[in-house]
Every structure is written in C-alpha cells, then in structure tokens.
Amino acid sequence: MNPDSLAINPLFTRSGEAKERPRFALADDEMLPETAYQIVHDEAMLDGNARLNLATFVGTWMEPEAARLYQDTFDRNMIDKDEYPATAAIEERCWRILADLWNAPDPGKAIGTSTIGSSEACMLGGLALKRRWQHARRAAGKSTETPNLVMSSAVQVCWEKFTNYWDVEMRLVPISEDHPTLDGHQLADYVDENTIGVVAIMGVTYTGQYEPVAQISAALDAIQAATGLDIPIHVDGASGAFIAPFLQPEIEWDFRVPRVHSINTSGHKYGLVYPGVGWIVWRTVECLPEDLVLSVSYLGGDMPTFALNFSRPGAQVLLQYYNFLRLGRSGYAAVQGANRDVARYLASEIGAMEAFDIWNDGSDIPVFAWRLTEGHTENWDLYDLSAQLRQRGWLVPAYPMPDDLADVTVQRIVVRNGLSMDLANLLLGSLRECVAYLDDLNGPLPKHRRATTSFHH
Numbered sequence: 107m108n109p110d111s112l113a114i115n116p117l118f119t120r121s122g123e124a125k126e127r128p129r130f131a132l133a134d135d136e137m138l139p140e141t142a143y144q145i146v147h148d149e150a151m152l153d154g155n156a157r158l159n160l161a162t163f164v165g166t167w168m169e170p171e172a173a174r175l176y177q178d179t180f181d182r183n184m185i186d187k188d189e190y191p192a193t194a195a196i197e198e199r200c201w202r203i204l205a206d207l208w209n210a211p212d213p214g215k216a217i218g219t220s221t222i223g224s225s226e227a228c229m230l231g232g233l234a235l236k237r238r239w240q241h242a243r244r245a246a247g248k249s250t251e252t253p254n255l256v257m258s259s260a261v262q263v264c265w266e267k268f269t270n271y272w273d274v275e276m277r278l279v280p281i282s283e284d285h286p287t288l289d290g291h292q293l294a295d296y297v298d299e300n301t302i303g304v305v306a307i308m309g310v311t312y313t314g315q316y317e318p319v320a321q322i323s324a325a326l327d328a329i330q331a332a333t334g335l336d337i338p339i340h341v342d343g344a345s346g347a348f349i350a351p352f353l354q355p356e357i358e359w360d361f362r363v364p365r366v367h368s369i370n371t372s373g374h375k376y377g378l379v380y381p382g383v384g385w386i387v388w389r390t391v392e393c394l395p396e397d398l399v400l401s402v403s404y405l406g407g408d409m410p411t412f413a414l415n416f417s418r419p420g421a422q423v424l425l426q427y428y429n430f431l432r433l434g435r436s437g438y439a440a441v442q443g444a445n446r447d448v449a450r451y452l453a454s455e456i457g458a459m460e461a462f463d464i465w466n467d468g469s470d471i472p473v474f475a476w477r478l479t480e481g482h483t484e485n486w487d488l489y490d491l492s493a494q495l496r497q498r499g500w501l502v503p504a505y506p507m508p509d510d511l512a513d514v515t516v517q518r519i520v521v522r523n524g525l526s527m528d529l530a531n532l533l534l535g536s537l538r539e540c541v542a543y544l545d546d547l548n549g550p551l552p553k554h555r556r557a558t559t560s561f562h563h
C-alpha cells in the first residue's frame with residue numbers, strides 16, 4: 107500500500123465507503139463522522155499513558171465535575187470579553203486571587219492576565235522588563251541597542267525563545283556543584299546598565315530546586331549600593347508558585363521581596379488544570395508599561411489586552427476558578443503535601459539503592475533527580491535504565507545537566523496529582539527489577555543504540 111495513504115478498511119466494512127484516504131492532503135470526498143472518529147481515536151491510542159508519564163509537569167487528571175464543566179464551556183473564547191463577560195470576570199478574579207496568594211502589598215493595585223501557559227506569560231514578563239528599561243534609557247538619553255537578561259544556565263527553553271525572538275542578549279550564569287542554582291554568587295560580573303532584569307526560577311525544571319529569590323535580591327541590593335543600578339526580578343514560578351504558598355509559606359520568594367516586579371505560573375502544572383492555561387501578575391500597574399497594553403474595540407466598547415494570542419480557549423480559566431473554589435488553601439495544601447510525601451518517599455528509597463546518588467530530595471517542588479553512583483558500573487547508564495522502564499510503561503527521562511555541569515547525567519521524576527503511594531511502590535518494584543537486570547549484564551550495552559536526550563521540560 108502507498109505509504110502516503112491512510113488505510114480505512116479493513117477497520118470497517120461499509121460498502122460504498124472509500125478504502126483509503128490521502129495521508130498528507132485533503133481528500134476530495136467526505137467521510138462518515140463515525141469513521142472519522144474511530145480513525146482519529148485509534149491513532150491517538152498509540153500515545154503514551156499520561157498517568158505513567160513521570161516526565162511531564164502538566165496536569166493529566168481532574169475530577170469528573172471539572173470534566174463536565176469543561177464540556178459545558180469549551181466554546182468560550184477568552185478574547186471575546188464582550189460576548190463572554192462572565193468568563194472575563196472570572197479571569198480577573200483568578201489573577202487577583204493569585205496576586206493575594208503571592209502577597210502583593212496591595213492586590214487592588216496589581217495587574218495580571220491569563221495566558222496559554224507559562225511560556226506566553228514569560229514572554230509578557232520579559233517584554234514588560236524590556237520596555238520599562240527602554241523608557242528609562244531613552245529618558246536618560248542613553249542607548250537602547252543592547253539589552254540583556256540575566257538568568258541561570260538551567261532556565262526553561264521559553265527564556266531562550268524570549269531572548270531570541272525579542273533581540274535580548276541571554277546572559278547565562280553557569281551552575282556548578284557548589285552553586286547548583288542561581289544564588290547571587292558573582293552576580294555583579296553579569297549585570298550592567300543594559301540588564302533589563304534577572305530571572306529567578308521557583309522550581310528549576312532540571313531538578314525541581316528553588317532558586318533563593320531573597321538571596322538573589324540581596325545580591326542586587328549590594329550591586330545597587332555600589333553602582334546605582336536598580337535591577338528588577340521576574341520570578342518564573344511555572345511550578346513553584348503553586349507549591350511554595352501552600353507547602354513553604356515561610357520562604358520569601360514572592361511580592362514580599364520588593365525587587366520582584368512580576369511572577370508567572372502554569373495553571374496547567376501544579377495549578378491542577380488540564381493543558382492550556384498560565385498566569386502572570388505584576389506587583390503594580392507601574393511595572394507594566396502602559397504602551398504595551400492595547401485597546402481592542404468590541405461591539406460593546408474598548409477592552410485592554412496584553413497578550414501574544416488573540417483567540418484562545420476560555421474554558422481552562424473556568425477550570426482554574428473551579429479548583430480555587432473547590433480546593434481553597436487547605437485543599438491545595440493537601441494535594442501538594444501528598445505529592446511531596448510521595449516524592450520524598452521515592453527519593454529516599456531510590457537514594458538507598460547502591461546504584462544511585464540522590465541529587466535533591468523533593469523537598470522544594472515534588473520533583474527530584476538522581477545520578478548513577480560513581481564507579482557503580484561501566485555496563486549501563488541512566489539512558490539504558492530509562493529505556494528499560496519505558497518497556498514497562500513508565501516514562502522516566504534521563505538527560506544531561508546544563509552548563510557547567512553538562513558532563514553530569516541525571517534522571518528525574520515529577521510527582522503529580524495521581525501518582526499515589528501505591529503506584530509509587532509499583533514503580534519502585536519495576537525500578538528494582540530493571541536495575542537487577544542491568545546489573546546482571548556481562549558486558550556493556552551497545553552505545554550506538556542509546557538515545558541521548560529525552561523530553562524533560
């Protein structure tokens with residue numbers, strides 16, 4: 107059969123229906139809805155089992171009531187605030203709730219928006235920093251040619267996008283064994299008058315560790331005292347901004363730190379919503395230059411908007427509000443606390459195995475990583491273990507750390523709502539069997555078969 111054709115029979119024997127369709131072009135004819143449904147449904151069956159995907163941070167389970175609400179509202183368009191004023195009002199309520207949760211000194215003066223995810227939120231946060239810096243530089247009669255943004259080498263790929271797409275120099279502070287996160291160490295070597303801001307990550311994707319925002323801020327205070335440069339912080343709280351307020355309320359990482367201008371998070375990560383929603387909040391309207399906010403006219407009047415997209419789904423915003431109502435502080439604390447218990451348990455059991463050294467123990471966000479004990483074996487590595495686990499359905503990625511630790515390979519587990527203690531024990535059983543199998547090898551596995559990277563963002 108032609109590889110460019112999609113076979114429809116013998117799935118169905120319906121006389122009069124075509125037996126194949128072009129795979130990469132629109133067919134001339136229609137198809138029955140049942141046939142189209144079955145074909146797409148069956149092909150999607152080959153996707154992995156989302157619940158066994160321990161690589162992703164993104165939500166894979168919501169309650170049946172949330173699923174019902176989703177079905178009720180999947181036609182809402184977030185941009186159409188005139189047609190859907192109730193969804194628009196709920197969106198505002200959500201970011202105000204976040205401004206309060208993140209200790210904005212005056213939540214009434216904060217400003218925020220929903221986005222499609224943290225990536226869009228980070229673009230908006232970065233743009234606000236850049237525009238603010240441009241205004242200040244122009245007012246002082248100085249050049250705006252060479253802006254830079256300072257961050258750890260362990261940032262998520264969205265920051266590479268931001269700096270690339272908006273012509274900002276990406277200034278990476280390399281991590282090391284002594285400084286596994288951005289912590290303010292030698293920061294003065296990286297910032298200058300062209301620095302639009304510093305990004306601090308609450309929950310580094312590689313390991314789940316928090317960057318010490320207050321300590322980074324103190325380093326910037328010292329720089330300001332010495333040079334006069336007043337450099338703001340944007341906190342990338344994609345995962346941690348929905349963990350720290352509930353599990354580590356004592357950590358000052360949010361608007362309690364005066365230098366923090368803006369914070370983003372992913373509603374679809376530990377905000378516990380299905381994919382498609384992120385948030386950003388600015389401390390006050392002064393942190394978001396007015397000339398970035400466009401007024402879009404609708405039949406009913408003018409609406410302010412600051413977004414990269416125009417139309418996008420509004421249902422996820424309603425699902426976020428559902429979770430806020432349903433869980434409250436104690437509910438979020440219970441869900442995230444259960445995740446942390448499972449993460450710490452798994453980290454301690456895996457750390458107790460002779461083959462492994464734990465990198466971090468899941469005490470920040472419920473995410474932890476480990477490496478192979480030095481000298482344990484020459485016969486296999488964490489990529490081989492990842493492949494073995496995958497044969498049993500578990501997706502547990504292995505990957506190299508970023509600069510300057512690129513010679514270190516780690517393996518990581520993201521514990522999400524739905525990875526129960528029971529499932530965790532089944533995972534440990536599989537892990538032990540895989541390690542026993544690999545340790546029994548008489549010689550090394552063929553290297554050329556190894557994948558060297560896997561999804562871990």
Ligand SMILES: *Cc1c(COP(=O)(O)O)cnc(C)c1O
Nearest residue numbers: 223224225262264311342344372
């Ligand atoms: C996941 C993640 C992002 C990107 O978030 P999306 O919601 O997937 O766009 C950005 N930063 C960090 C730290 C992340 O973990």
